[in-house]
Amino acid sequence: MSEAAESVPAGTTSVRRSRDVPMLVERARTGDPRAVARLITLVENGDTLLPAIAAALAPYAGQAQVVGLTGSPGVGKSTTTNELVRALRARGHRVGVLAVDPSSPFTGGAILGDRVRMQDHATDPGVYIRSMSSRGHLGGLAAATPQAVRVLEGAGCDVVLVETVGVGQAEVEVASLADTTLVLLAPGMGDAIQAVKAGILEIADVFVVNKADRDGVDATVRDIQGMIALGERGPGQWRPQVVRAVAARGEGIDDIAAAIDKHRGWLVEHGELRRRQEARAAAEIEAIALGTLRARIGSLRDGTELSTLAAKVAEGGLDPYAAADTLLAQLAR
Ligand SMILES: Nc1nc2c(ncn2[C@@H]2O[C@H](COP(=O)(O)OP(=O)(O)OP(=O)(O)O)[C@@H](O)[C@H]2O)c(=O)[nH]1
């Protein structure tokens, strides 16, 4: 705990290094980007202040519309995000952007590219853009991202766009945190097949076939529509939309926005929005609980409990299941 940071009157330096959660949240509420940045850093680092931050932000849960964008590297996620931000700003929305890379513990060069591509909004006080890595956070990005979303909700963002790189399991996990998930594909990248393998098809609410200025766009659209047709869907279930775009020229962005709106309407109409928010909360609680358990098991390993049990199991006096039960009972205390 940095005492100095707290005694300094609230200014630039103190906000950047502050550990005063009520002050940071109050400032974030007024849209102070430094307070938002500081809170997200604390979240990202898995700081010991996390529970206090979560408690202070709890009243603002569920106030923003969360839209996830995922897809292979270079498919055009940041370009699309940038254009969507423009469209949302034109409607007067406050927008938060989180660019997360689940596959690497540190966000690397791609982020610099994102910054450049989203430069258009760098001086707009109605836009907050942030890159995130999973460094330090016990539950990884799947646990850190919803908390960062809460920070942005607390800061008054109406919409939060979450860009994740890749089409693997970790991306599916992060993308499933959104109310509406956009999966971006490009012609000729074999993305459609990879998407099926990674279970992306199940989480996509809207498919965006970007780079529609390239050859093979019709075939890609056909592939996806074929896959959607094969997917089992009960009556009243959402049928994923397919939208073409040339994000680099701002084309198709209105169609993407319209598809997001349509999905939003469907979510509300079918009570699915609350169900998704609850599923998200459940995943969050589980990740935190597992993180705590893992930390406690780690500390048990250093102690005598585990070695005592291990000795008994090794000499045949106890079976490992019973030993694990004993261990869990000890952890619960
Ligand atoms: N031809 C063409 N190029 C595009 C289009 N949209 C984006 N690009 C280009 O594709 C490249 C990658 O775009 P990004 O928006 O950075 O892609 P990304 O998916 O965010 O990439 P990562 O974050 O690295 O995974 C850039 O050079 C863009 O200018 C498009 O519609 N058509």
Ligand SMILES: [Mg+2]
């Ligand atoms: Mg990007």
